[in-house]
Amino acid sequence: MIEFRQVNKRYGKQIVLDAVNFRVNAGERAGFVGPNGAGKSTVFALVAGEMEPDGGKVELAKDIRMGYLRQQILTDDTATPLHAYVERAAPDLETIHAEIHLLEEELRQEPDSEARHRTLRRVGELQTIFEHRGGYDIAARAAATLCGLGFPAAELNRPLGEFSGGWQMRAELARSLVADPDLLLLDEPSNYLDLPAVEWLRSFLDEYRGTLVLISHDRYLLNALTEVIYEVAGGAVTRYAGNFAWYQRERVRRRDQVQAIQRNQQVKRDKIERFIERFHAKNTKATQVQSRVKMLERMEETAVKMPEIAAGMGQLRLAAPPPCGAEVLRLEHVSFRYDEKGPWILHALDLTINQGEKLAIVGSNGMGKTTLLRLLAGQLQPVEGKRVLGYKVIAGYQSQESAETMDPGCTAIETLREMASDASEREIRTLLGGFGFSGEAALKFVSVLSGGEKIRLAFARLLIRPPNLLLLDEPTTHLDIESREALQEALSTYPGTVLLVSHDVEFVRAVAGGVIAMTPEGVTTYVGGYDYYKEKIAQQQQQLKQKQASAAPAMLPLAGAVSAASESKAARRERTQARHIRHGQLKELDKSIIRAEKKINVLETERLQLCERLAAPESTGEQRADAGRRLKNVEFELGQVMHGWEEDSSRREELLRAQNEDAPPADS
Numbered sequence: 001m002i003e004f005r006q007v008n009k010r011y012g013k014q015i016v017l018d019a020v021n022f023r024v025n026a027g028e029r030a031g032f033v034g035p036n037g038a039g040k041s042t043v044f045a046l047v048a049g050e051m052e053p054d055g056g057k058v059e060l061a062k063d064i065r066m067g068y069l070r071q072q073i074l075t076d077d078t079a080t081p082l083h084a085y086v087e088r089a090a091p092d093l094e095t096i097h098a099e100i101h102l103l104e105e106e107l108r109q110e111p112d113s114e115a116r117h118r119t120l121r122r123v124g125e126l127q128t129i130f131e132h133r134g135g136y137d138i139a140a141r142a143a144a145t146l147c148g149l150g151f152p153a154a155e156l157n158r159p160l161g162e163f164s165g166g167w168q169m170r171a172e173l174a175r176s177l178v179a180d181p182d183l184l185l186l187d188e189p190s191n192y193l194d195l196p197a198v199e200w201l202r203s204f205l206d207e208y209r210g211t212l213v214l215i216s217h218d219r220y221l222l223n224a225l226t227e228v229i230y231e232v233a234g235g236a237v238t239r240y241a242g243n244f245a246w247y248q249r250e251r252v253r254r255r256d257q258v259q260a261i262q263r264n265q266q267v268k269r270d271k272i273e274r275f276i277e278r279f280h281a282k283n284t285k286a287t288q289v290q291s292r293v294k295m296l297e298r299m300e301e302t303a304v305k306m307p308e309i310a311a312g313m314g315q316l317r318l319a320a321p322p323p324c325g326a327e328v329l330r331l332e333h334v335s336f337r338y339d340e341k342g343p344w345i346l347h348a349l350d351l352t353i354n355q356g357e358k359l360a361i362v363g364s365n366g367m368g369k370t371t372l373l374r375l376l377a378g379q380l381q382p383v384e385g386k387r388v389l390g391y392k393v394i395a396g397y398q399s400q401e402s403a404e405t406m407d408p409g410c411t412a413i414e415t416l417r418e419m420a421s422d423a424s425e426r427e428i429r430t431l432l433g434g435f436g437f438s439g440e441a442a443l444k445f446v447s448v449l450s451g452g453e454k455i456r457l458a459f460a461r462l463l464i465r466p467p468n469l470l471l472l473d474e475p476t477t478h479l480d481i482e483s484r485e486a487l488q489e490a491l492s493t494y495p496g497t498v499l500l501v502s503h504d505v506e507f508v509r510a511v512a513g514g515v516i517a518m519t520p521e522g523v524t525t526y527v528g529g530y531d532y533y534k535e536k537i538a539q540q541q542q543q544l545k546q547k548q549a550s551a552a553p554a555m556l557p558l559a560g561a562v563s564a565a566s567e568s569k570a571a572r573r574e575r576t577q578a579r580h581i582r583h584g585q586l587k588e589l590d591k592s593i594i595r596a597e598k599k600i601n602v603l604e605t606e607r608l609q610l611c612e613r614l615a616a617p618e619s620t621g622e623q624r625a626d627a628g629r630r631l632k633n634v635e636f637e638l639g640q641v642m643h644g645w646e647e648d649s650s651r652r653e654e655l656l657r658a659q660n661e662d663a664p665p666a667d668s
Helices: 040-048 082-087 091-109 114-132 138-148 165-178 195-207 219-225 244-279 283-301 369-377 412-419 425-434 439-443 451-463 481-493 505-511 530-550 569-615 621-661
Strands: 002-011 014-024 029-033 055-060 066-069 183-187 211-215 228-233 236-240 327-336 346-354 358-362 384-389 395-398 469-473 497-501 514-519 522-526
Touching: 002 040, 014 040, 014 055, 014 236, 029 040, 029 219, 029 244, 040 055, 040 066, 040 183, 040 211, 066 165, 082 138, 082 165, 082 621, 091 114, 091 569, 138 165, 138 195, 138 621, 165 183, 165 195, 195 219, 195 505, 211 219, 219 244, 219 505, 228 244, 236 244, 244 283, 327 369, 346 369, 346 384, 346 497, 346 522, 358 369, 358 505, 358 530, 369 395, 369 469, 369 497, 369 514, 395 451, 412 425, 412 439, 412 451, 425 439, 425 451, 451 481, 481 505, 497 505, 505 530, 514 530, 522 530, 569 621
Parallel strands: 029 211, 029 228, 066 183, 183 211, 358 497, 358 514, 395 469, 469 497
Antiparallel strands: 002 014, 002 055, 228 236, 327 346, 327 384, 514 522
C-alpha cells in the first residue's frame, strides 16, 4: 500500500528522514509515534503528495482512494452548510452522480437503438459503482457521523464558517470518515474531541476495513486500533509488530540490547586504544599498530546508535501542598447561565468535593464541563446558589488558554520568578528541570517555545507554589506521550485534591478515582474510576432495554403448550394489556411509515424535477446553481427520511413477529 525507499528529507540543516526504508501493507492498522518534531506529519505529507522527498522514492498502490485528516484546516469553503460540506468528501461520487443524470436525460431523448442500449448499460454500470461506494446513503452516513462526533442534529444545516475552529476540525474528521477511502491517514484525530466522541471514534474505526495509518498521542486509540507501530525518531523509521503497549515494552528491550552492545564495543575500543598507545612508537609493531588503527576506524563507522527517546517531562515530582480542611469545596443549589434570557447551563446543582479526591468531569461538548470547572475555580460566579470554599483551601486553575497568558518576552526562569519572588534560583531550576527545562533550556524565551513546552511551563508556573486544589482543563493538550505519562504519574501520587477535564482516556483512567458525569438529564457523581463509570453506564442502558422489553409480552416457551384455561387471570390480564400496548405501537408506526413514504415520493419527484432543470439547455447559470444547491438539500433530507423509514419498518416487523409468537393459546 505504502512504500518508502531510501527517502531523505531535511529542513535546512535539520535531517528529518535519513535514507528511510519501510512499508505499510494493505489492510494494516498502523500507528506512527515519536518525539514532537521528529517528522511524523512529514511522512504523511509525503504519502499524500503534498511535498516531495529530497531523495529516494515514495510509492503508493495504484488507484487507491485516500482520506487525509491534517492538523490544520485548509478549506475556505465556509459558506457551505455543514452536512453538504461533509457529503462532498468523495468528489468522484459527485462526478458519477452527475454523469448518471446526464445519461438519463439522453435516454429520454434517444430512440430505441443500439446507442440507447449502450447508454443503458453504462447507466447500470455507474449505478452499481455508485451504490457500491455508498452514494445512495452518503447523506444518512454524513448525518450519523456528524452526530456521533457531537454535532447536534438541529445544527447540521448551519454554514461551516459559523462553527469554531475546534468544531471545524471535527467536520474535517467527519469528512475523512464519510469518504470511506481505501487508505485513511489521521493526524491527531482525537484533538478537539470530548470523551464520548473519542469512544465513538474508536468504535467507528474498529469497523473500518481499509488501511488505517494513525498519528496520535492518545494511548487509548493506539492500543485499541493499531497492530503495528512505526517509530519516527533520529531520522529513522523503525517498525514494531504490535500495538502501543507492546511497542513500549519492546523499545525498552531493544534499547537495553543496544546498550549492552555499546558496552561490549567500548571494552574492545579501550583495549585497541591501549595497544596503539603502548606500541605506536615501536617500529617492530608498526604493522600491527596500523592494523589496529584501521580496526578502530571500522568500529566507529559501524557503531550501533542508541535509538532516540522523547525527553518529555522526565520524572516529575510535585511538592506537598499545604494542609486544608476535610471539605474542600461545596456548591449549594447552584444555577448558571451566560445570558439573562439564555438557557441554563447548570440548574440547582448540589456538589461536595472532599480533601484528597481526584475526580474527572466527563460529558459531551456543550454539557458545561468547562463552565462547571470555572465555577469551582471561582472564575465564574453562580447566578443562583453559592460556592463555599473549605478551610485554608488554595485553588489553582489551569485553563486551556493558560499557556497563552505568559509574557512572550520573559524566559522560563523569569516566568516562575514572577509567581514566586521569594523562591531561590535552585528551587526554580529544580522545578523547571522536572518539567523538561534543564540547563540552557531554562533560559529560553516564551516566544520561541513549542505548544507542548508552553503547556509544561504553565504547569511549572502553577506549581511553584503548589495549591491544595488543582482544577485542570484539558491538561494533556499538546503534550507528547512521555510528558502525559509523567504528568499522570505525578498527579496520581499528589496528596492534594484534583478535578480535571480531559479527552485522554488513559490519562483519566490513571488519575481519576471518581467521575462527575454531565448529561442532559443532570449531573451524577460515580465513586469509582472511569472503567467503573463505563460499567455503570452499560448497566443502566441494559436495564433500560429490559424495561422497554418488559412492556412487550414475554414469549411462551412453546407456542400452544399452555392452554388459555390454565392461565391465571393476572397472566391473561398482563397478556391482554401487552397486546393493547403493542397494537398502539403498531398503529403509530403505520402512521409514521405512511408519512415517510409520502415524503419520500414528494422528495423523489422534486429531485427528478431538479435534475431536469439542471439538464435543461434553457436554464441560466444562476438557475442551475440554485437547482444544484436545492438538489443537495433534497438528497440530504431524502437520506434522513429513508433512514427513519427503514428503522420504523424494522421495528414494525419485530412487533408483528412478537404478536404472532404471542397469539392467545387455543382452548384444550
